[in-house]
Amino acid sequence: MNLTRRSALAGAAAVAASTGLAACATAGGGDDDKVKQGDTSAENPLGVSAEAALEVVIFKGGYGDQYAIDAGASLKQKFPKVAVDHKGIQGVGEVLQPRFVADSPPDVVDNSGAGRLDLATLVSAGKLTDLTSLLDAPSLDDPSKKFRDTLMPGVIEDGTFDGKPLVLNYSSVLWGVWYSKSLFAKHGWTFPKTWDEMLTLNDEIKKAGLAPWTWQGKYPEYLNDPLVSLAAKAGGFDLVKSIDNLQPGAWQSPAMLAAAEAIHQLAVRGHILPGSEGLSHTEAQNAWCKGQVAFIPCGSWLEGEQQAVTPAGFDMVMGTVPALTGSDKLPNGAVMAASSESFIVPAKAKNVPGGLEFLRHLFSQKVARGFAESAKALPVVTGATEGLTLTSGLGSVAEAVKAAGPNVFSYKFRTWYAPLSKALDDATGELATKRINPQQWAERVQKAADAVAKDSSIVKHQR
Amino acid sequence: MRHGKYRFLAGALIVPLTLYGVFVLSPYLQAFQLAFTDWNGVSDQPRSVGFGNFARLWDDPLFLAGLRNNGLMLLVVPLAVIVLALALAAGTRGTKVYRVVYFFPQLLSVAIIAVLWQFVYTPNSGLLNGALSAVGLDSWRQSWLAEPDLALWSVMAVMIWSSVGFYVVLFSAAMESVPDDIMEAAAIDGAGPVTVFRRITLPLIWESVQVGWIYLGIAALDGFALVQIMTVGPGGPDNSTEVMGLGLYRTAFTFGKFGYASAMGVAIFFLTLSIAVLLLRVTKRERVELA
Numbered sequence: 001m002n003l004t005r006r007s008a009l010a011g012a013a014a015v016a017a018s019t020g021l022a023a024c025a026t027a028g029g030g031d032d033d034k035v036k037q038g039d040t041s042a043e044n045p046l047g048v049s050a051e052a053a054l055e056v057v058i059f060k061g062g063y064g065d066q067y068a069i070d071a072g073a074s075l076k077q078k079f080p081k082v083a084v085d086h087k088g089i090q091g092v093g094e095v096l097q098p099r100f101v102a103d104s105p106p107d108v109v110d111n112s113g114a115g116r117l118d119l120a121t122l123v124s125a126g127k128l129t130d131l132t133s134l135l136d137a138p139s140l141d142d143p144s145k146k147f148r149d150t151l152m153p154g155v156i157e158d159g160t161f162d163g164k165p166l167v168l169n170y171s172s173v174l175w176g177v178w179y180s181k182s183l184f185a186k187h188g189w190t191f192p193k194t195w196d197e198m199l200t201l202n203d204e205i206k207k208a209g210l211a212p213w214t215w216q217g218k219y220p221e222y223l224n225d226p227l228v229s230l231a232a233k234a235g236g237f238d239l240v241k242s243i244d245n246l247q248p249g250a251w252q253s254p255a256m257l258a259a260a261e262a263i264h265q266l267a268v269r270g271h272i273l274p275g276s277e278g279l280s281h282t283e284a285q286n287a288w289c290k291g292q293v294a295f296i297p298c299g300s301w302l303e304g305e306q307q308a309v310t311p312a313g314f315d316m317v318m319g320t321v322p323a324l325t326g327s328d329k330l331p332n333g334a335v336m337a338a339s340s341e342s343f344i345v346p347a348k349a350k351n352v353p354g355g356l357e358f359l360r361h362l363f364s365q366k367v368a369r370g371f372a373e374s375a376k377a378l379p380v381v382t383g384a385t386e387g388l389t390l391t392s393g394l395g396s397v398a399e400a401v402k403a404a405g406p407n408v409f410s411y412k413f414r415t416w417y418a419p420l421s422k423a424l425d426d427a428t429g430e431l432a433t434k435r436i437n438p439q440q441w442a443e444r445v446q447k448a449a450d451a452v453a454k455d456s457s458i459v460k461h462q463r
Numbered sequence: 464m465r466h467g468k469y470r471f472l473a474g475a476l477i478v479p480l481t482l483y484g485v486f487v488l489s490p491y492l493q494a495f496q497l498a499f500t501d502w503n504g505v506s507d508q509p510r511s512v513g514f515g516n517f518a519r520l521w522d523d524p525l526f527l528a529g530l531r532n533n534g535l536m537l538l539v540v541p542l543a544v545i546v547l548a549l550a551l552a553a554g555t556r557g558t559k560v561y562r563v564v565y566f567f568p569q570l571l572s573v574a575i576i577a578v579l580w581q582f583v584y585t586p587n588s589g590l591l592n593g594a595l596s597a598v599g600l601d602s603w604r605q606s607w608l609a610e611p612d613l614a615l616w617s618v619m620a621v622m623i624w625s626s627v628g629f630y631v632v633l634f635s636a637a638m639e640s641v642p643d644d645i646m647e648a649a650a651i652d653g654a655g656p657v658t659v660f661r662r663i664t665l666p667l668i669w670e671s672v673q674v675g676w677i678y679l680g681i682a683a684l685d686g687f688a689l690v691q692i693m694t695v696g697p698g699g700p701d702n703s704t705e706v707m708g709l710g711l712y713r714t715a716f717t718f719g720k721f722g723y724a725s726a727m728g729v730a731i732f733f734l735t736l737s738i739a740v741l742l743l744r745v746t747k748r749e750r751v752e753l754a
Contacts (some may be wrong), residue, residue, distance in 0.1 A: 097504060220699075
């Protein structure tokens, strides 16, 4: 019969392929014409070779790539003979995947955007340079200060995998609950400090004829952010670590359950704009910008994203997620923050010292300031926005950073274990539509976390 | 002269055949090879895992959800499209205007269709809910793509909508080739329109229907683009619209498991092949020769 003959043929082809073609898609290059580290000095702490070329590939998305061009120019001022080859592209993964496979990657990469390469995979494949020497080098602006001391808290940790700093993120992202200052002033509302106050205020908002909350239902991760923030506030850094370390029962811990209950209450009490579960992020955010809804959860990119449709005088503000209980382990201003725009220096880059030096220039005060101005986002370099006039949203984000001080937390499981974050998204979508209750939610997510912990094909990390 | 002809043919074909081999066949072969490894997409030393990837498929809830949903699509979409297309083709015979109208969706790319229908299904300001309210059916309003029970059906409706037109045109063309004298003879013998359709038209255009059945069967095993663009998650809510293609894409590009994704691809390849063969057998009929 046709079927068996064909499958037999295909089977034979598969066998032939596994032997004959055995080095096609995954062929290694591995030529060792690396640029050697030059002599180090106070002026040149990383030992950059003054003449070696430098190839820089930057994700050119919402933030543009002007800041990276500036960094290249700044480096050229110091090393005029270094030829900086700058490429601003969109599909970072598509372009660079074959080059990583062939071990001939560029010297610096901004691995960001929807098509980025999976960081956990790059890490486990040993494709990244350890950035410790850069972190310990003197900063460009003030040689008495180490590079690592010019960064906001949490940034180095964000890029650290199993004790090794491998990634440096450029833009600081905070998550919170957004509202319009002018709308709140008009109704005499103030942003709540606890979740109970939030629910009370929501009832009041409902009476005024507005929907209290909406969310970007098509992408359920948006509602996870306030949920896991509430849990982190109640359970403290220990809870965050236990979640990331896949500890048994972490998702069913009292703080996590209480946070799920808090979000569930929004649905139970009818505080969510009907239909939100079917809205895309733009649809939900536009409803909020039109003043139909009081609150929306989102990261600090919201202001930039909504620029074109925000009415004048809307004055958006990001409030930090309220405290879950009166006995939270973290103080009230604590905020979930992570950084994005992941800069890496590939391990097999030809010019590793040059790549590191490029980052030293990129994270300088001048370039970071330019980033805040051109990209309307917060760079992770401390003090870079001082003296700048910030817009309403970005200003509130900068204030939140200041108010939080060291109480900044971030979860890692999203980067580490993509299958777990997919399971969490699904469960939270169901929770917000009342199709499951908090207990079922916790059970489902715990099951997914246990499955990841058991799966030997997934590389595990600890913090 | 003869020799010259063959040399010419060989010369003309060598370039396209090489290109086909390099860009079409070799990726297929590589996928088969990668399916037996744990390649993560960037490493240059994938380890062989034997049939491990294929064994995993059996208890991968996402892949099984995709299999289930594609199975339902396989049952519903081809049948609905063919019945609708036959009805429309028979009902509007002779009027070319309708054919052009039916064919419109075929001119749009899948991405555009998906985006358009996503707006139609949008809960608060969408066309569908708006239309329901306009005719006083407020209680019928739904979050079409966010209800697990409705989402897959909403996607299938779009699939059917976008493919019916092509088959209307295919079937009307086939119907036109049915000689008028046979129809007239049947009419004189007193056959009603239903009998004529069942006893004469359908058997005579059966080959077109069979082709349609196979194409639609293959299409029903895909659905990736519509699901990726339209649905919650995507693939949701709660995996109710998960399809195998989406699972493959996610496994490779989000989870970084290219080896396992290749195994999915190989599984889908054999599934599609089997279904095509099966449909060919099931729909086999004696060929009717037109004089």
